[in-house]
Amino acid sequence: MIQTHPVTANNSASLQVAVVGGGIAGSAAALKLAELGANVSLFEAGPSLVNGPPACHLHAGGNLYREISDEQCLKLLEQSINTLRVFPHAVNLRPTVISVPLNDPGEPEALLPRLRKVQAHYANLIQQDPQNQKLGPAKDYYRLYSREQLEALAKREPMQQPQSMDDWMIPVAKYLDLSAFKFPFVQVQEYGLSLLRIAAMVKLASEGLDNCQVFTHTKVTHVELLNGDKPRWRVDYQTEQGSQSTEVDYLINACGYRSGSIDDMAKLSRHxxxxxxxxxxxxxxxxxxxxxxxxxxxxxxxxxxxxxxxxxxxxxxxxxxxxxxxxxxxxxxxxxxxxxxxxxxxxxxxxxxxxxxxxxxxxxxxxxxxxxxxxxxxxxxxxxxxxxxxxxxxxxxGSDPSLRAASVSFDKAHYARTEIVKFSSALSAAEQIIENIAELGLLHGEALGSVMSELPSTQQLGYSQVLELAEQLAEQRNYPLSLAR
CATH class of the missing domain: 3.30.9 (D-Amino Acid Oxidase; Chain A, domain 2)
Known part of the structure; x- marks a missing residue:
């Protein structure tokens, strides 16, 4: 995992950036750019940041998806580790159990080459930087369970506070119809993730950055590349107070599934x-x-x-x-x-x-x-x-529905679009955008690596304040409070 190097905003003229879309991708880019000294305007049509449905799975190795490539799995592993480094209060600490039923044509053994490859890559990441050990020891990244082992575990009582990998398997062994499955089962350290607690962290962090201005309940109605000595973008937007406009040096399209609408405004084609x-x-x-x-x-x-x-x-x-x-x-x-x-x-x-x-x-x-x-x-x-x-x-x-580890693309002058499929790719997308801005001479400093390994504005937050706000967001969004916990 590549470490970042100091980068500062151009001192000769403060960098102005507009981010359209306040999901995890847009919010991560806005926070990082604001930390680097840029003046950021973050536009979100909804009532708050990171409004999407509460995601549940970190995808630290992509073992849910048999159809994706090993390369995507390794990328998801790196991105997931970085997500836990940047959003330390977001993890729901529990493993994932992968099983193959008799009615499926696949075999559990087919998972093993990928698991070994991901485990080895995880061990290498920890060797590069001990702070990357966010999924437990590499030797425990996964473990196989035979039918005999599960039948033995089924005789034990489930635990409210599991202490070992075996403890976590007890309810699975006890309540699943084992006769419906092939063996072995796989326990893998793909943890849960609370998007509600990430939303809380993003809100609290943005409020602590004076140069990150957040506009919620705001719809961008037009974007246009202006002619002049240097590329500038005009952004028109509609707030509850009426229509307004701003000009910026760089435009980030982070509208998620509505990204095409901003591309259309910018007269850009994209499949x-x-x-x-x-x-x-x-x-x-x-x-x-x-x-x-x-x-x-x-x-x-x-x-x-x-x-x-x-x-x-x-x-x-x-x-x-x-x-x-x-x-x-x-x-x-x-x-x-x-x-x-x-x-x-x-x-x-x-x-x-x-x-x-x-x-x-x-x-x-x-x-x-x-x-x-x-x-x-x-x-x-x-x-x-x-x-x-x-x-x-x-x-x-693109046109591959199995794609899971996408990040960002660039088009026209000073224009980036985030293209994440899984939220763990948001930080990688933000880092690539900052690299592009630096290459354009709009940020001074060394070029950044491909992975964002720190976000000071989220590191200083306490768990209790994050949880309290996450529960408030769950209530506002009409979700059970348990989703925030």
Missing amino acids: RMVEFKAAYLANWPSQNGRWPELIVHGERGTTNGMAQLTPYPDGLFQLHGMTDTITLFKGGLVKSSENSAQPELSPLLTRKLTQGWQSDEVAQRTAEAVKHMSRYLPSFNNAAVAGRPLFGAQQIP
Whole structure:
């Protein structure tokens, strides 16, 4: 992992940057640039920063996804470690258990070459910098469990405070229908992540930076590259007080699935896809002890699509099922066109994004998610709806829907667009943007490395203040408080 070097804003004329989109990518770039001395205007259409649905998984090695390349997995590992370094209060400390059911054509042994490669890379990162040990010792990155080992663990009682890798496997061994699976199972140190606590950290950090001005409830209506001696961008925006305009030296498009709309304003073409997905919340009264995250591999889009069970405090669980009746939606993956860089979802899915869901569909899809998981975890069948779905749209640059580790691209003069698919890529995108700004002579100092390894404005925050604000954000966004904890 490459360490950063000091960089300062150009002293001859203070650098002015506009960031359109206050998600994790835009917020990370805005915070880092403000720390470097730039004057940053951060525009967010929603009521607060990092508004997306609460993400649940760090993807520290990408083992959820059998279809992605080893290269993407190594990149996700590096990006996840850096996320934990920059946002130290964001981790939900629990492992992930990967399993392959009998109804799946894959074999557990097929995972082993990748696991060994990721483990070796993790060990190398720790050797380079001991601060990179954020997922426990490298030797414990993963462990295999045979059926005999699981049957032995099933005789033990689940624990509220697991102390070992074996302790975490007890509820899995005790309650899963082991006759439905191939062996071995894999426990891997892919932890959980609280996007609500990241949102809290971003808000608190931005409030401590006088040169980072945040505009929420603000819609950018027009961007234009101005003619002159040096490239400048005009940004028009609509606030609750009316229409306003500003000129900046550099423009960052961090609008997530709406990035194409800013590209269209800037008269830039870009091929991308947008995919609508949803996860569901359920209370499970029969759960016992603390659970790891559970992944049951399956073929995407079939009735045997991957099942994912993510634990939170107080018996709350988040559910994914990679089928068209649960997480995926027919017509939910759309492409840009020759006439527009912005893919357009169907009116039905657009209404979900802007106006929310009908209660009967919430009940129906959550029930499908519970039923899907109950095929492998029979006692889960009495789980009940615990809140509104966690839904949103993600952009995927290019035409490969399996892409997971994307970051940033550059176009025209002084223009960058973040293209993250997973939130762990946000810091890498921010670092590449800062490198580009430095290469343009707008920042003085040595060129930065490819990974942002520190963000002082988040390091100084205390856990209690972060948790308190995260719980407030959960309440404001109508989510159970357990999602923040």
